[in-house]
Amino acid sequence: MSASLITLRRQLRQQRRSVCTYTQRQAQYRVCTQLFKNPHFSHSQHIGVYLHAFGEVYTRHIILECFRRKKSVYLPMICSMNQHLVWVKISKQQYLNRRFAMHRLGMQQAMQSRGRMVKCLDLVIMPLLACDHMGTRLGMGGGFYDKTLSRAPQKPYRLGLAHDFQLLEQALTRQEWDQPLDALLTPQHFLKFQR
Template sequence: MTVSNPPRRHFTRQRRQLNESTRRQLGKAASLHLAKLQQRLPANACIGLYYDGFGELPAQPLLDWCNRLGYFAYLPVVGSLGHDDRRLRFVPIYHSKLLNIPTRIHRLGMKQNHHRRLLWARELDVIICPLVAVDLHGNRMGMGGGFYDTTLGKSYRAGAKKLLKIGWCYDFQVVDALQRQPWDVPLDGLITPNGIRWF
């Protein structure tokens, strides 16, 4: 059976229709399930987060969790080695609130912070991945830029250090099945306001 993906705008429109209070409540509900992720992490884990600038499930509860448990939190940087470089690198977070981090807007519209100390994805223990939709098998639909698949693909296929890839989204972003491309890298787990699941 051929699976056709729903249009991205279907999900992005739903995200943008949520008011700030609802988003905060759902983010808090999702954060209650982070204790089950904690069980799989080393002490002083390095965790890649993201800016929620497009109506995503708020990322601030993730940063609060990292700060509470002594984890080191990082944010993605696109094109650190030039415009054609599609691999993400990660910059450390030195603020307790995402809103207080000095940023500039990347040419694709996303917020970025720059710092001289950048990590490659393979140096992290977990990457919390933004997504537009995800299916019941861990297949993820991103915004279409391919940055996360490019970043994670090489280490995933080479069987390098096991980097946990965790989705963080609203429950309405979970669908039965998505079409998978050969270059897609599946998630290891998913956290939504309703719970956590492992793939």
């Protein structure tokens, strides 16, 4: 990994963590306003979504709207055997009661030990550190989403969720293992990409 990429990741992590609660709530509201009208969201029944933990755009309203619309909600869980993500279905009660386990990397995940493969999902809403105008996603560096999505090239629809400052004007270098997004949603932008 280049020194410039390490520096960029560090800067974006710090900037994302420093977003205040008011700005987070505004971002969540604006993102949800766009997302709930989006046909990919409306037509998807099985939706994978992250629990925000490191300054990502809040996902609480998205998860609650999925339950309201009778959609199935799945959370990512890191499989210790191969470092891929599996997707664990959760109930509304489980979500509201915060019945989750803390992963050693600092995020919460469902406590069940078995999950579904990503190809079973219609839509996956993904966190990121940065994205460029070609749909190249820069993650936290673990490669969990890239490894997982490389096994399901056609499905699901890949939607990145980000703050506006995470949309970069400069192009990111796309490695052969990087899995591009289908679209990026920020409080001010909705961008579609050719995958």
